[in-house]
Amino acid sequence: MTQASNGPTLPPTEEELSRARLELVVEGPVARVTINCPERRNAMTGRTWTTLAHIGQTLPEDVRIVVISGKGDIFSAGIDLGMFSPEGVDGERSMVSGLADGTSTEAEVQDYIAGLQEGFLWLRRPDLVTIAAVRGHAVGAGFQLALSCDLRVLADDAQLCMKEPALGLVPDLTGTKPLVDIVGVHRAVEICLTARRVGAQEAQALGLAELVVASDELPGAVDDAVAALLATDREAATATKALLQQAAGNTLQQQAAAERGAQVGRLAALARGAAGR
Incomplete structure (x- = not known):
């Protein structure tokens, strides 16, 4: 496991997880993270995402698979809109009050958002395979969380929506690149700027879902x-995941060289294993 040098060394406590609206169950090589706030349609807050980052930084080394899901019949309605109210949510400061009253600079807000993005970025780690199990709505940040995962398995009632532009915002939780990588810039523009719902069957046709099944x-x-x-x-x-992740940015020659280097590493490991028998 790759761990940030300045990150936490202990996993979040049950109390921390509860305050972040999350559940975490680790069973051997599989970690299951559940967004747990069904009374608010599994809406998330800044604490949700910083705690997700904490989970990523402290996963046991033998974890190989991470499954992200939502409690009940919805994945996530996205950000809790109370985060934009003057009083914020459950002790968390409003995302706009600091800019409104001059107590936060734009640079400080950028740093804050960067910390939130860490809750999404670790899901791309090559030593993990991450799966979003989506039923019902995955809106805004919920859609971006699903896009952060390697695989998306959708129930046939799933509805994906990039809601931020309709709220006067932009998607800022690392979702724009995977969306464009999957559907292309023109379709991504249409999906984001209309804020329409993409149903499960269309999502599969667009490549946004690897599998669609009955709920x-x-x-x-x-x-x-x-x-x-x-x-x-x-x-x-x-x-292999590391190779695939770099393929889009490589020329054919660069990717061929990367494949050679990776294969030599694997052959050397297999040879060491054979010699040790």
């Missing part, structure tokens, strides 16, 4: 995906 089949489909992923050698999976 009652979602847990089983996710478990099947987890089992298939765990059947692959961990080191080979990590090296």
Whole structure:
């Protein structure tokens, strides 16, 4: 596990998870993170995302798979809009009050957002495979959280929506790049600037979902995906994911060289293993 040098060393406590509207269950190589605030449609706050970052920084080293889901019949309605009210949410300061009253500079707000983004960025780590299990609505930050994962398994009632522009905002939780990478810039513009809902079948056609199943089949489909992923050698999976992540930015020649280097590393590891038998 890669851990930030200045990050926490202990996982979040149950109290911290509860305040962040999250549940965490780790069973051997599988960690399951559940957004747990169904009374507010699993809306999230800044504390949700900083606690997600904390989870990523303190996962046990043997964890290979992370599954993100929402409690009940909805993935997440996105940011709790109380975050934009003068009083904020549950002890968290409003995201706009500091700029409004001059107590926060734009640079300070950028630093704050950077901290929130850390809750999404770790899901791309090559040593993990991350799965979003989406039923019901995945709106705004919820959609971006699903986009942060390697795989998206959708129930047939899933609805994806990038709501931020309709609220006078921009998507700022690392979702714009994967959206453009998957659907292209023109379709991404249409999805974001109309803030329309993308249903499960359309999401699959666009490449935003790897699998669509009936709602009652979602847990089983996710478990099947987890089992298939765990059947692959961990080191080979990590090296392959790292190769795939750099492919879009590489020329063919650069990618071929990267493949050679990665393969030599794998062959050397296999040779060491054979010699040790």
